[in-house]
């Protein structure tokens with residue numbers, strides 16, 4: 527078995543790995559680079575048969591999870607190349623496509639199931655459900671020719687599903703030849719680029735903020751980050767407030783098809799829905815009225831927002847600013863920025879809104895990625911023969927963290 531990292535050996539994002547055994551190949555992730563600008567045409571990595579679908583030695587493409595930097599180029603793959611991903615991840619992307627370019631309607635040949643191996647040519651592939659900020663995310667054990675490669679995808683040990691990481695460390699796959707692991711949060715010395723924080727403390731911070739805010743609490747977060755949705759919902763309840771989703775978030779929550787995820791409906795009386803103008807128009811223009819029908823019992827209208835403002839935690843984006851200003855619901859409000867702090871600098875609309883309304887803004891966030899200590903824990907538990915970093919800007923930093931480390935460049939083939 528041999529491996530080529532096409533992209534991601536020395537950058538965060540654009541993950542793509544090709545694996546070959548007995549003349550047959552599979553591809554793990556076809557991500558879009560994070561530095562590609564909107565609408566930029568990014569060519570597929572040079573994998574034979576990926577764009578034309580004319581090479582039978584390409585047995586399939588496996589998408590580890592629903593983040594753009596892992597699946598974003600999948601739309602350019604020839605339709606007859608078999609595609610595999612999580613069923614919930616697929617539904618989330620499919621539903622997201624109605625609202626956002628961050629979605630896609632793909633046609634998978636099969637779905638990944640936690641610890642259920644499947645065969646593609648000579649490859650036996652076992653997905654491991656992991657704790658990550660994307661819902662339904664997997665690491666992949668790839669076996670062929672008596673060799674074993676463990677591709678972590680993106681993972682962490684400090685999210686709402688930290689039990690999955692604990693399970694992996696307690697009971698890791700054995701006799702691993704190579705662990706191909708992410709190192710998003712590593713610096714060149716192998717230390718963490720961010721102060722460690724976890725989903726639990728984000729919840730705690732939010733409870734305090736929601737209780738201390740006299741008016742509406744506006745939270746800015748990614749609708750696809752279902753862990754964060756749960757954190758914010760729980761914090762809202764602990765502060766005795768109702769939680770308001772927009773239609774996009776409500777739709778993705780339903781798409782998880784998991785009973786423990788809050789969503790509009792009779793089982794979740796404290797979940798409310800506000801449908802912003804832009805989403806109302808999208809529904810009307812597409813004449814897809816079922817998209818609002820199912821939330822009608824939970825809906826709040828602008829006059830409700832003004833009336834109930836001090837009892838609400840409101841899902842918010844810069845695009846909703848004018849509408850809320852018109853609704854007259856912002857007296858005593860505060861903004862909670864629950865995304866990576868760097869994104870705030872690029873959100874001109876939100877910054878202008880905050881300045882116009884003179885609203886306080888506080889940060890409450892933790893990363894979706896593994897801290898160096900968790901990478902160490904994984905490696906210590908798994909005892910692989912070699913560790914190969916990827917999805918990192920500082921691969922050499924791994925040398926101060928774990929051993930033995932092999933560094934490989936993009937486009938280089940190496941044996942497992």
Ligand SMILES: [Zn+2]
Pocket residue numbers: 591593596658660680894
């Ligand atoms: Zn990710």
